[in-house]
Amino acid sequence: MEIRHFRYFIAVAEELHFARAAERLGIAPSTLTVQIQEIERTLQARLLQRSKRSVRLTSAGELFLEQARASLLQFEQALGVGRRAGRGELGRIMIGYVGSAALAGVLQQHMRLFRSDWPMVQLQASEQSMGRLPELVAEGQVDVGFVRLPMTLPTGLSSHILQRNRFCVALPASHRLAGAQAVDARQLAGDDFVVPEQDLGTREVGRRGGFAPRITAIPGNLLAVLTEVSLWMGVAIVPDVVVPSVVLPDVVYKPLAGAAITSDLAAIFRRNEGAPAVKNLIRQLVSAAPDALAGA
Template structure:
């Protein structure tokens, strides 16, 4: 028995008239008669009591009608769910991120907008070590990652920059360089550095200052890095965005002298993504213009303060 048989039966059960039911189904009345007889033979039960003047459901027909309607309703729901899943409107998407993406607000902005546009999609988000995210995205465990560039990436992945940031210096309160308008890289030659996951800023400062950085600790997350700075364990080269959102005792931030050392927060995703939900998220990301932070904004804020 096929779904069409259930549709034929339900139409006749609701119309109780072969000609009207056949017209509703857009088939000939004799065809409908044959189909109903086929259903009754399959079930070995009479579903309709028929006379020259009337058609009525039998008790077996009443029972079968309730079940047939339930099957058709479940099929309609399944068909709708399948189509919505094919359009990426339902299901689950896995997001991976590094802490500085959350501090920058780009992670929150993208997930909030995606949830508003696709409320039936479950968004799972988890923080990962920065070096593991490219592999997780490439292997399909994570659909979209939020990372801080620069970093080495497999050829199978693409990025879209959402925030152009720059590095600054985090110092313990009372550090001799804390009151300087801008700290020259060579000024830091004898310092111990607390290194964040994104070490590009630290090594570029050391290169410009002409020294090899002395790494005293590499605790992982930016919050852990700044905590160790607050404990006086060393200085740290960190993204400037953290100074807006992290307020720890005994930590001050200072700009670095010279040309800006850029750092970018980007979404990371697979080239030629096949999953419809991930494609919808990626489309949103690509359509988002990048936000730029400038050291000039810091200078203006300092002058106002």
Template sequence: MQLELRHIRCFVSVARHLHFSKAAEELGIAPPSLTRQIQEAERLLGFRLFLRTKRSVALTAAGEAYLVAALAALDHLAQGEEIARAAERGELGRIEVGYVASAAYTGVLQETVRQYRREHPRIEVNAREIVMDQVAELLGNGKIDVAYVRPPMHFPEHVQAVTVHRDTFILALPIDSALIASASVSPHQLHDATFVLPEQESGTLEVGRRGRFSPKLGQRPGTLAAVLACVSLGGAVAVVPSALADCVDLPGVEFRPISGKPIVSEVALVFRRHERAPAIRAFVRNAKRS
């Protein structure tokens, strides 16, 4: 038999009251049962905890020393219980957030994370830029918990998506392009253009569909910053989210609207469909409200 938590609780109660009957009443057990618990504790520990007479109860030297450790242990357990309950309520934990750059350019990422941190100050939120075609794998292996992406894209069964922001696609032009003179550019004017492709190519393909041509595809440099850098060197254009025009000022690049019906672009939050972690579920709820 080993010393158990019940033995420690009984010892601390008797040490507090120095009276078996009062301690038994506090613990909700009969005095004889409390006496047996203390006797068991002393036998298992190998030393006396109390000096008992018919009229008094006092701690032994060993009992006084053990009381310090017992109180610390109970306090540590209470703290552990509170931490566990906070985690169960979604008030404690860590969230790994992945995002494509255009989510940061729109401000939707910052708004959600800041609000979430205000409401859940004990949850650590880490964010890092990711490659969009790796999202499903990163969610599946737990490397990230949620991600901001630009649909459309294919999601496996275990991944769910919800739209959190809408804007439109616009055109990024090099400053030596003749199209700079136009207030807006129609898809038909881009028939002979070479397109630098961002990760989300749906805008480029839609421009080609509306202009009735197959876009001549150039580099696929990856991030939107790299896409704009390619455009700035001349000889190519890019179809990019309108948010870039509001926050990116790159030498050699001008932005123009695409004429006609707006080509809608969205930012979606993706997450595991059957997520169980309360902190992550709370983040998803927060993002839906934002």
């Protein structure tokens, strides 16, 4: 039995007249009669009591009508869900991010914008280690990642820069340079360094200062890094998005002297993404122009 049989039977049951039901369905009365007979043979039950003057439902027909209506409604709802999912109006997107994407507001900005356009799509976001995120996206465990470039991406992934930030230096409040207007890289030659997941800023400070940074800890996310600084474990070169966002006891932030050392916040995603909802988010991300240098 097919879904069309439910429609045929419901029309006859509501019209209680084969000719009117056939006209409503756009088929010939003889075809409708054959279809109803097929239903009754399949069910091995008489659903309609017919006479020359009238058509009425049997008790089996009344019960079957109730279930046929419910089945047809469920079928139509399933079609609607499938069509909406095919347009990307429904679905679930797994988002992974590094902490600085949230501190910069980039993550919140794009999730808020996407929700306003696609309110029925479920967004799930979780902080991940930056070194693991590309692999998670490539494996399909995460759909879109918010990371800091540069990084090596697996084959099949693309990136789009969303915001460009400067690096600054986080110092213990009692540090000898805590009162300086700006810190020259050479002034940090004798310091211990606490290094975030992206060590680009630390390496560049060492290059400019002509020294190899003495690394004492690589604790992971930015909050952990800055906590180490507050405990006087060393200095840290961090994106300046932390300056207004992370206030910790005994930590001060200072700009680095000279040309800006920059870091790019970017979205990474699968180049040949097939899920409609994820494709809608990717389209939103790649249409966004990168923000200018924070603090510039």
